[in-house]
Amino acid sequence: MSVADLKTRIASEFGTPAVVIDLDVVDRNIARVQGICDAAGVGNRPHIKTHKIPALAKAQIAAGARGITCQKLGEAEVMAAAGIDDILVSYNLIGAARSGRLAALRRSVDLTVCADNPVTIAAYADAAAQAEATIGVAVECDTGRKRAGVETAREAIELARLISVTPGLEFRGLLFYPTETSWTETQAFFDDVRSGLVPLGLEARLVSTGGSPNLVNVGKLAGATEHRAGTYIFNDRMQVKAGVATLADCALSVFTTVVSRAGPERGILDAGSKTLTADQGGLEGYGLLLEHPEAKIKGFAEEHGFLDLSKCNARPVVGDIVRVIPNHVCVVVNMVDQLIAVRGTDIVDVYQVAARGRLV
Amino acid sequence: MSVADLKTRIASEFGTPAVVIDLDVVDRNIARVQGICDAAGVGNRPHIKTHKIPALAKAQIAAGARGITCQKLGEAEVMAAAGIDDILVSYNLIGAARSGRLAALRRSVDLTVCADNPVTIAAYADAAAQAEATIGVAVECDTGRKRAGVETAREAIELARLISVTPGLEFRGLLFYPTETSWTETQAFFDDVRSGLVPLGLEARLVSTGGSPNLVNVGKLAGATEHRAGTYIFNDRMQVKAGVATLADCALSVFTTVVSRAGPERGILDAGSKTLTADQGGLEGYGLLLEHPEAKIKGFAEEHGFLDLSKCNARPVVGDIVRVIPNHVCVVVNMVDQLIAVRGTDIVDVYQVAARGRLV
Numbered sequence: 232m233s234v235a236d237l238k239t240r241i242a243s244e245f246g247t248p249a250v251v252i253d254l255d256v257v258d259r260n261i262a263r264v265q266g267i268c269d270a271a272g273v274g275n276r277p278h279i280k281t282h283k284i285p286a287l288a289k290a291q292i293a294a295g296a297r298g299i300t301c302q303k304l305g306e307a308e309v310m311a312a313a314g315i316d317d318i319l320v321s322y323n324l325i326g327a328a329r330s331g332r333l334a335a336l337r338r339s340v341d342l343t344v345c346a347d348n349p350v351t352i353a354a355y356a357d358a359a360a361q362a363e364a365t366i367g368v369a370v371e372c373d374t375g376r377k378r379a380g381v382e383t384a385r386e387a388i389e390l391a392r393l394i395s396v397t398p399g400l401e402f403r404g405l406l407f408y409p410t411e412t413s414w415t416e417t418q419a420f421f422d423d424v425r426s427g428l429v430p431l432g433l434e435a436r437l438v439s440t441g442g443s444p445n446l447v448n449v450g451k452l453a454g455a456t457e458h459r460a461g462t463y464i465f466n467d468r469m470q471v472k473a474g475v476a477t478l479a480d481c482a483l484s485v486f487t488t489v490v491s492r493a494g495p496e497r498g499i500l501d502a503g504s505k506t507l508t509a510d511q512g513g514l515e516g517y518g519l520l521l522e523h524p525e526a527k528i529k530g531f532a533e534e535h536g537f538l539d540l541s542k543c544n545a546r547p548v549v550g551d552i553v554r555v556i557p558n559h560v561c562v563v564v565n566m567v568d569q570l571i572a573v574r575g576t577d578i579v580d581v582y583q584v585a586a587r588g589r590l591v
Numbered sequence: 592m593s594v595a596d597l598k599t600r601i602a603s604e605f606g607t608p609a610v611v612i613d614l615d616v617v618d619r620n621i622a623r624v625q626g627i628c629d630a631a632g633v634g635n636r637p638h639i640k641t642h643k644i645p646a647l648a649k650a651q652i653a654a655g656a657r658g659i660t661c662q663k664l665g666e667a668e669v670m671a672a673a674g675i676d677d678i679l680v681s682y683n684l685i686g687a688a689r690s691g692r693l694a695a696l697r698r699s700v701d702l703t704v705c706a707d708n709p710v711t712i713a714a715y716a717d718a719a720a721q722a723e724a725t726i727g728v729a730v731e732c733d734t735g736r737k738r739a740g741v742e743t744a745r746e747a748i749e750l751a752r753l754i755s756v757t758p759g760l761e762f763r764g765l766l767f768y769p770t771e772t773s774w775t776e777t778q779a780f781f782d783d784v785r786s787g788l789v790p791l792g793l794e795a796r797l798v799s800t801g802g803s804p805n806l807v808n809v810g811k812l813a814g815a816t817e818h819r820a821g822t823y824i825f826n827d828r829m830q831v832k833a834g835v836a837t838l839a840d841c842a843l844s845v846f847t848t849v850v851s852r853a854g855p856e857r858g859i860l861d862a863g864s865k866t867l868t869a870d871q872g873g874l875e876g877y878g879l880l881l882e883h884p885e886a887k888i889k890g891f892a893e894e895h896g897f898l899d900l901s902k903c904n905a906r907p908v909v910g911d912i913v914r915v916i917p918n919h920v921c922v923v924v925n926m927v928d929q930l931i932a933v934r935g936t937d938i939v940d941v942y943q944v945a946a947r948g949r950l951v
Contacts, residue, residue, distance in 0.1 A: 246664075246690030246951030280893060302894045304606075322894065323850035325910060326861050330606030347851050350909040378895055379851040379859050490683035491707050491739040499739050501686050505925050506950060509870040533640060533921055534662045534682065535738055549710040550685060561893055565865050565926070568948040588928040590866060591606030 232576040238552040240578060241486050241571065247552060248487040248502040250563065251571045254579065256482035257287070257464060264446060264463050265295040271450030271458075276300050276319060276439065278461030281561045283586035284570070285313030287464065300441075300459040304332055305589020311340040313585075318342040319439070321371070321406055321459065323379060327591050328354035334361035343367040343403050343437065347381050352393055352400065359399025367403040368394045369437055374420050375413035380406070384423035391424075392431055404437025407452065411444070414451050421454060444473040467560035468519055469512045483570070484521065484554040485563065487536065489547045498547060500528070500536030502555065507536060508562045518555040523547055528555070592936040598912040600938060601846050601931065607912060608847040608862040610923065611931045614939065616842035617647070617824060624806060624823050625655040631810030631818075636660050636679060636799065638821030641921045643946035644930070645673030647824065660801075660819040664692055665949020671700040673945075678702040679799070681731070681766055681819065683739060687951050688714035694721035703727040703763045703797065707741050712753055712760065719759025727763040728754045729797055734780050735773035740766070744783035751784070752791050764797025767812065771804070774811050781814060804833040827920035828879055829872045843930070844881065844914040845923065847896065849907045858907060860888070860896030862915065867896060868922045878915040883907055888915070 232240070241249050268275035277291045278300040288299050288310055298317025301307040304327035307318045324344050327333045328351075336342065337358065346352050346368055359366045370390045373380025381387050387405065394402040405424060409417040421438065428434060438455045440448070443462040462469070465483040466476040487502035507518055509531060517528040517536070525542040536555075540546045547553060557563045564570065565587055572580035592600070601609050628635035637651045638660040648659050648670055658677025661667040664687035667678045684704050687693045688711075696702065697718065706712050706728055719726045730750045733740030741747050747765065754762040765784060769777040781798065788794060798815045800808070803822040822829070825843040826836040847862035867878055869891060877888040877896070885902040896915075900906045907913060917923045924930065925947055932940035 242686065242689045244690065246692060247686035248950050250950075323859075323861075325850050326602065326607035326848045329602045329848075330604065332606060347853070348909045351850065354910075373853065377853070377857070378892055378897075379853060382854065488686045488689075490685050490711065493707070493733065493737070493739060494742065497737070499683075501683075504868075504870055504922055508864075509868060509922075510864055511869070532738055533925075537738075549708045550714075562864060562869075565893075566948075567950060588926075590608050590610075590927060 234576055237573065237576040238486060242488070242552060244578070245571060248485050248506050249571055250483065250485050250567050251573055252465060252483045253574065254572050255574050256480065260464050260466065260480060260482060261291055261294045264460060267446055267449050268458055269295065273450050273455055274457040276457045276459045277464065278302070278459050279306060279310060279586070281461040281464055282564060283584045284582045285310055285315070285585055286582060288315055289313070291464070297457070300461070303589050303591065304336060305591050306586040307342060308332070308336055309586040309589065311336060316340050319369070319459070320344045321441070323347060323351040325351055325354050328358045330591060331361065332591065333358040337362040337364050337366055341367070343369055345369045345371045345406055346390065346394070347371040347379050349390070349393060352390065352397060356397045356399050365399055365401050367401045369403045369406050369439070370394070371406045372420060374407060374417040375410045376408055378408065384420050384427060387424045388427035391428055391433055395431070395433055402433055404435035404439070406439045406441070408441040409445065409448070409452070414448060417452055421452060425454065443470055444475055446475050462561060465560045468514055468556055468558045472514060478556065481556045483560050483563070484556055486552055486554055489549055489551045489553065492549050496539065496541040498538035498540050500538060500553070501534065502536045503534040504531035505533045506563070506566055507531065507555065507557055508559070508566060510559045510562045512558040514558050518557050521554045521556065523553065594936055597933065597936040598846060602848070602912060605931060608845055608866050609931055610843065610845055610927050611933055612825060612843045613934065614932050615934050616840065620824050620826065620840060620842060621651055621654045624820060627806055627809050628818055629655065633810050633815055634817040636817045636819045637824065638662070638819050639666060639670060639946070641821040641824055642924060643944045644942045645670055645675070645945055646942060648675055649673070651824070657817070663949050663951065664696060665951055666946040667702060668692070668696055669946040669949065671696060676700050679729070679819070680704045681801070683707060683711040685711055685714050688718045690951060691721065692951065693718040697722040697724050697726055701727070703729055705729045705731045705766055706750065706754070707731040707739050709750070709753060712750065712757060716757045716759050725759055725761050727761045729763045729766050729799070730754070731766045732780060734767060734777040735770040736768050738768065744780050744787060747784045748787035751788055751793055755791070755793055762793055764795035764799070766799045766801070768801040769805065769808070769812070774808060777812055781812060785814065803830055804835055806835050822921060825920045828874055828916055828918045832874060838916065841916045843920050843923070844916055846912055846914055849909055849911045849913065852909050856899065856901040858898035858900050860898060860913070861894065862896045863894040864891035865893045866923070866926055867891065867915065867917055868919070868926060870919045870922045872918040874918050878917050881914045881916065883913065
């Protein structure tokens, strides 16, 4: 089948817009990153927030991953129900702990959660008491990204101590997510924490680094035991921009129809902010049209993508189906209930995005 | 129950983040806009893209709406299955027509679709042939918004003629979505089309204007038969900014927990771009914290909302639950599977967002 045939078949079987992943590319991406972790002697714990699909998490584990990372307890619930039993949730799960869902999940599977403050630790202690089981807790550390995480080694040591003396909790280790330029700082931070834990009789058995853009840095933190990357399984324009993927490594594209041409330099796609999302990721435009790379998706209405065609020599006509590589693939998957799986130009499966919509 | 009690109950029953609508406010909003249309002598055809919930569409009809507007055929499928039989889909439905779904739906319900080009009209003709039924088509006209729609009266007349001579199709009328400043232009456009249709023996029985910000202009287009507004049912910061709603008219809020305080001037919410969306709507920040209006949601990770607290006198602490009025409510509803319905501080229902995720 040609790409044109695939477009016709997707249009007739599913309509557009349709979110499509190429499993040949997915397989290559999984193998490549497993190889990077293996070569660095660092465990691979992929972040499933990108795909939210148990079958793909299992493919990552089958290729050598030691477990998975989730960002929401609801994601972990779906993955645990599918039989995955080594789960790290890299989030201050206060909302899930208060709802009783953390305790309920802990009764069926061991998992490691994380904290950067005493309130979260207290919520975990309550959940452990409810579950009548020990909950493993890692301390999230911030070395420059200004997301969550304690900002000093002293605070990390104090939280590790607090976890270790709190009934029902077990100190598991440390989570880092270094910026491009903060690896030296991260090493110093980690070394300080490690030294500070010794007199307490504590040890960070889990030392985790994060991020697909950081795949070039896996193993750089001496003492790291694991890396957690998510986006690499599909990749997107942000990963290409970051230099960790090429267009050929982008497994996901949105098949979308040009539904209006309005003016000679304008076009309209049937994929808007409710499909491609307004998450621009700091890039120019909102996606790359494979068939018309000079076209710019300059903005959105909810169900309209606005094309600026002024720089195109060959312009699409109404009815054309084009493929868009999104800026940020994780948020696109989060919009849809299913991904159409192809290998090259053959449709081979339809995956339900089982962990989508798990807000808590 | 107090607001504090409601927060505690939502946290314990659902966890956070949770998307909550106040039906008392919804009822008021529905009644107010029905009153505006009634007073102007213009039919009310609310756009259900905002809520995607059959029960709320039925409440709008019970209050006097003559039917509903959808943006996706999938939305119309859900509403038709719930028994709603007067549906306008204000979109060039090429993707849905090619998949056979337009024909399938037409077999069970009459509906009006729209077009701004001959390719869409040909796709509708194919669907009509498949369905062995007539499909009603309106012509979308653009008078300044630069979205979809023909830009000249001449084109609108030509498309009306084409629809009228195409087997299986019936010309129904014209769709407008004037900008704040294009009402005079819209009137001239409409008058030109109306005159041009006479010699063809055609008449625009449906003349529709659109938009919640245009609620102040309902009836301004002489000859308009209907108005289609969506956002007004819940309202949001954009509507408040546009001057068509007050904060008291905002029915939807996101209950979210402060999960980290990271630094003295920083805080982190458990609602990020996968809950509140990156759709900023041209406003400052990404939402209004009712409890801390001086706080700014300055950015997102997928599951983190980053708070700038530097302007706050009283700052939230970790564990606090706060309520966020989103910038753009339509895209927030699109992220979630359910809305928790309250009246004041009592939880009264949970609505499934039945038409969410209907890409096609």
